[in-house]
Amino acid sequence: MSETLQTIEGIEGRMESFQANFQRLIDEIQRAIVGHDEMIVDTLVSMFSGGHLLLEGVPGLGKTYLVNVLSQVLGLTSGRIQCTPDLMPADILGTHIVNEDAGGRRVFEFEKGPVFRNLLLVDEINRATPKTQSALLEVMQERSVTAGSERFELPSPFFILATQNPLEMEGTYPLPEAQLDRFFFKLHATFPSAEGLVEIARRTTGAHEVELDVVMTGEELIEMQELLTHVPVADPISEYAARLIMATHPEAEASATAATRYVAYGASPRGMQALIRAGRAFCLLDGRTAVAVEDVQRAALGALRHRLILNFEGQAESIDPDQLIGQLLEQVPTPGSDA
Numbered sequence: 001m002s003e004t005l006q007t008i009e010g011i012e013g014r015m016e017s018f019q020a021n022f023q024r025l026i027d028e029i030q031r032a033i034v035g036h037d038e039m040i041v042d043t044l045v046s047m048f049s050g051g052h053l054l055l056e057g058v059p060g061l062g063k064t065y066l067v068n069v070l071s072q073v074l075g076l077t078s079g080r081i082q083c084t085p086d087l088m089p090a091d092i093l094g095t096h097i098v099n100e101d102a103g104g105r106r107v108f109e110f111e112k113g114p115v116f117r118n119l120l121l122v123d124e125i126n127r128a129t130p131k132t133q134s135a136l137l138e139v140m141q142e143r144s145v146t147a148g149s150e151r152f153e154l155p156s157p158f159f160i161l162a163t164q165n166p167l168e169m170e171g172t173y174p175l176p177e178a179q180l181d182r183f184f185f186k187l188h189a190t191f192p193s194a195e196g197l198v199e200i201a202r203r204t205t206g207a208h209e210v211e212l213d214v215v216m217t218g219e220e221l222i223e224m225q226e227l228l229t230h231v232p233v234a235d236p237i238s239e240y241a242a243r244l245i246m247a248t249h250p251e252a253e254a255s256a257t258a259a260t261r262y263v264a265y266g267a268s269p270r271g272m273q274a275l276i277r278a279g280r281a282f283c284l285l286d287g288r289t290a291v292a293v294e295d296v297q298r299a300a301l302g303a304l305r306h307r308l309i310l311n312f313e314g315q316a317e318s319i320d321p322d323q324l325i326g327q328l329l330e331q332v333p334t335p336g337s338d339a
Helices: 003-029 037-048 063-073 089-093 136-142 194-204 218-228 235-247 257-262 269-285 293-304 312-316 321-331
Strands: 052-056 078-082 094-100 106-112 119-123 144-147 150-153 159-164 183-188 263-265
Touching (some): 003 063, 003 218, 037 052, 037 183, 037 293, 063 119, 063 159, 089 094, 094 144, 106 150, 136 159, 235 293, 235 321, 257 263, 257 312, 257 321, 269 293
Parallel strands (some): 052 159, 078 119
Antiparallel strands (some): 144 150
């Protein structure tokens, strides 16, 4: 039996467990969170894929609360950083302090910051200055902190879930492109419906808060992440994802018309990785053992919307990256199409 067939049979045997664990997480989260069903699914897909997440929305939509709920149902250690303009890198990473050892001698020791947790909430990340924002670059990519000549590994699993307010709001600083690219998904928190507002009031204005159960441990989450790495992706699907990425680049021969006009810089190879990794999760959730075109398309908005850097014309006309991605999905030929 070929290695591919062995992999497929192994995935089929664990797919039901994956789906059941995922659904239990959703059910427990929805005991505390009203609405945001798609955002909850995409958040979990990002975490199961091992990626960091950026949540954008106006204040008061439950972005911070979602992160707190996740830390409870996943049984992870959590830390929180409230970003302000006077926040310094040492407030995130930690700093060397003077302590006394057993012999009474003074020694430098590294006091670890809040980043040394499984799940780090970086609240209102775009209210921190660019200097402080850049302190997270190594953390997000290498999952480690370098202080002087020492290197400290972060715990596993490790996720950053950052929230940000729309850039039009007062006191915000745009995130550097290099940092945006390190987020696996960028999701939008939308305003609830009238029925949702009523349910929010019912759940949050009473005398008792919802007590959540731990549904999955960090070790079990790592096992699910490992399972996703074995989900097969056929060459035509990878090539389709690559065509989507190339279509975002205005200088590329296969560039889409809208990208040529409105985009300064297209999606990076990390965008390609996000399409494939998220596509694997979506295919298992849909009960299939190999990634299909619809899985890649389902991942496209979250994976690419923050990786398209608009040019002056695009900014002047307030072009929505989501609309551009929608046009790409219509224009880029799928495997087996006549286009």
